[in-house]
Amino acid sequence: MVKIKDLRAMTIDELEGRLLECKKEQANLRIQQATGQLQNTSNIRKVRREVAQINTLITERKKNS
Numbered sequence: 001m002v003k004i005k006d007l008r009a010m011t012i013d014e015l016e017g018r019l020l021e022c023k024k025e026q027a028n029l030r031i032q033q034a035t036g037q038l039q040n041t042s043n044i045r046k047v048r049r050e051v052a053q054i055n056t057l058i059t060e061r062k063k064n065s
Helices: 005-008 012-035 042-064
Strands: none
Touching: 005 042, 012 042
16 A cells, blocks of 8 residues: 555656556455455455545646646
8 A cells, every 4th residue: 555645756657557556456355355365354445545546646637737
């Protein structure tokens, strides 16, 4: 999980790349949960929050550009 300070330092392209990684991780966590292999369920919430933060930053930057 990346801190918001580090996300703000990234460019839009880097943010979009990180967003893709997070969505893949989110899908992987969902599969693990469905098969009963997921040990720490709080990871789902952390990844979902990071996706929301990245989407918010991308939207802010596109509006200001």
